[in-house]
Amino acid sequence: MHCKERLCISLLQKCRNLKQIEQIQAFVWKNGFKADPVVAGKLILKCAVLIPDSLHHARHLLLHASNPDVFMYNTLSRGLSESETPEDSLITLIEMRRRSLTPDSYSFAFALKVAADLMYLKAGIQLHCQALVYGLNTHLFVGTTLTGMYGECGYLEYARRAFEEMSEPNIVAWNAMLTACFRCDDIKKVEFVFDEMPFRNLTSWNVMLAGYVKAGEVELARKLFMELPMKDGVSWNTMIVGLAQNGHLDEAFGLFRELRRTGMKVNEVSLTGVLSACAQAGALEFGKILHGLVEKAGVGWIVSINNALLDTYARCGNVDMARLVFQRMPDKKNIVTWTSLIAGLAVHGYGEEAIQYFHEMEEYGVMPDGVLFISVLYACSHAGLIKEGCKYFNKMNKVYGIEPTIEHYGCMVDLYGRAGLLQKAYKFINEMPILPNVVIWRTLLGACSFHGNVKLAEQMKQKLSELDPQDSGDYILLSNVYAAAAKWEDVGALRKLMSSHCVKKTPGWSVIEVHRTTFTFVAGGELDEITGQAHEKIREVISRLRIESGYVPETKTVLHDIEEEEKENAVSWHSEKLAVAYGLLRTCKGKTIRIVKNLRICSDCHNVMKLISRVYEVDIVVRDRSRFHYFKDGTCTCKGYW
């Protein structure tokens, strides 16, 4: 090779931006060796893969190259596959044919990766057929990518066939097959392939672990994790994320701490996993610590991390910080970012702001999806924006072509129901093109309960009894309707029915975070030391409220704690009362008490929270199953609307 060419290559290896590339290119052309495929290929490689925002230049170069080879096309294809328009990568194969070039295994592998990422099954099948023509489907590299592509698209049988076309699959191919089973949510097949494998490495074990986690088999995952011959960061992350996803929050926190103790590097995956646990638990203080760790680990620029932080702040009741994360994050906001923000604002009752952001998102150029519209409709229903709700419900289908699912219909029923348009909601259900499920009926029952419509509530309960006779919440809602209408005989009859049907009450729990540690209280749970302290305190609080604010406990919702009543236990309290009492005991004056509850807060507890906020001069934030309640100086932001 000519020494000038060698100089070019060495210079290219060092250059970092488009301008430097252009300078070298000018040098190359001036010296008359632009036709040399090696030098030109290097140029394209640099432009297309290593220098950001210079793909157009790479395309231009290739278009004008007098003697392009397969390598050059492959390089461009790879660059495109990692760009913002990965589908362009598929065109390079057509372009190669036009230039009478024969694609090689790399050409297919890059294109197949794109088909897998975008889940373009049709394109994937076409590529498979073409690979067959060239006899490349048996190639390990191509066969493995084919297996992965079919798995990604959810076609396990095709994946198996592509896998079997390889005569001697290696460990990477076997792992691709295993992953295909995992992607297709078939844990039995994951186990089967795992047993069938002639050799395994840590990746195989990690896929198996992820399989158990995804199938909700926490016990099996835990056992496998303990028995792993060796563990790497992925094993740890899989387990942390798995625990968080399956609701084992305290254990997820514990494992994260253990990971840090091992000295292994915490990365964006472990952090998003543990942040998700934080969001579920409503543990704001721990969330703040994690935010610090995010900065320390240098992963604050990653989109998924920002999304997780945004979601955590919103779900822990700190909307201001959620907004701040959104404003500060790099300009790569995706659909998850916008959904988290809109949903976060919606649960706090900021419906109008949520909708403003929806419009901003449309301008920003992100395509909405079904999940996003659930947040938008939720924002409308929780802020009483009926007209807007209807508008967006129509828009999602007419403008964006998204078919409404049962969740969207549920939001609409909620929208009408909350606003007291009960007949309209009922009519809407009857006109739905899909079969209503228990959630739909329950939503309307809740609205009937809130607006005191006995007749419709009875009808709803009837429907629910046919579909889900064991749900205690439905009995309680109907009972509340009867109680509000002073139909005490019906209340009594319902109570008998409940015990004769052996209806189990969903145990209510509340979590409070005190000095960065979470404490869980369960109504009628074990009487340990902490619960004992909470009991003692709540008795004192209630008597103070009776004296200072004339508090009288509500008897309307008498069925709420039927189990405790049956136990004839005089000291029975809802978990949120215990949590707030414990908060009063342990929280410094002036600090907000934050509670997360798994069920909806009852109206007596709601009243008690209001009174405590005034008498004890403390702000209380309660996240219940439905929304956030901010208690301050005797009032709540939900304005009695929940």
Place this chain on the structure above:
DNA sequence: TTAGGGTTAG
């Protein structure tokens, strides 16, 4: 001179 398999957010 390009490479294929594992964990993450609504």
